[in-house]
Amino acid sequence: MERSDLRKAGLKVTLPRMRILSILDTSERRHMSAEDIYKSLLDTGEDIGLATVYRVLSQFEGAGLVSRHNFEGGHSVFELDTGVHHDHIVCNDCGRVEEFMNPIVEVQQETIAKEHGFALVAHSMILYGRCENPDCPHRAKK
Amino acid sequence: MERSDLRKAGLKVTLPRMRILSILDTSERRHMSAEDIYKSLLDTGEDIGLATVYRVLSQFEGAGLVSRHNFEGGHSVFELDTGVHHDHIVCNDCGRVEEFMNPIVEVQQETIAKEHGFALVAHSMILYGRCENPDCPHRAKK
């Protein structure tokens, strides 16, 4: 029950918030843009505005319920924050997103920050490539 | 003389292109947004449109003369491509950008891609933190 998550975050339990949380939780794609979520709501017959989707996602981000990533292409993607840190590898062809966590890289980040006299606050690491998924367009294309 | 760089890229040597290249080359800040470059042109008394700045930067990117990075905040920054790969660490307070190249991280990226069945094409790694620069606002603030 995520109702409690909302209350804990100091957010009223409203229908749009529940629905958006639910979509992020149950969609087969863990990483969705605001537009994706909005369309998904329309499909479900919900009458929720795109502006609300953005507002709710920002609040969720502030509350630590979701995290936002700036992938290439000028739009953000959101995912439920499981509390487990990870980075992303994205297929340039089919858009598939996979998660990874590499301890060696994590350690190096601290080392690098220290070398440059920075107190590390956050980082963004995204790998782009072509995946081996048989359904991936770049393989289908030949 | 960068005239030859332009010719090599199959681009006519025009005034806007020269000026933009020159700004990227001589500005003390190596990393600039399109807007930054545009303002810099205005300061120099140049009459070059923002649209042209974007067009030229895109062409330069295609020609490998500059590289584009998507920092947080929804805007891109451009820098002269020296041919030497590096990533970035950005100060959240003063906006200062430093470059680094960590061989261990580079190797791990290939390993990670392989583990996930991806052929690595590109990557974006940006660290965010607070720098020790005495001029940095977050230190001045107390």
Place this chain on the structure above:
DNA sequence: ATGTATGCAAAACATTTGCACCTGG
């Protein structure tokens, strides 16, 4: 009831594009 949330439309940005005019080779 009452302070928050929401929907809608409009605004705000960053970036791109259409088109008539200019310019470099």
Place this chain on the structure above:
DNA sequence: CCAGGTGCAAATGTTTTGCATACAT
């Protein structure tokens, strides 16, 4: 001369905001 480049304004795509209305507590 003439393909390609540029300026300007208008179009785009994404995200934010103002405001009157609706809702959770």
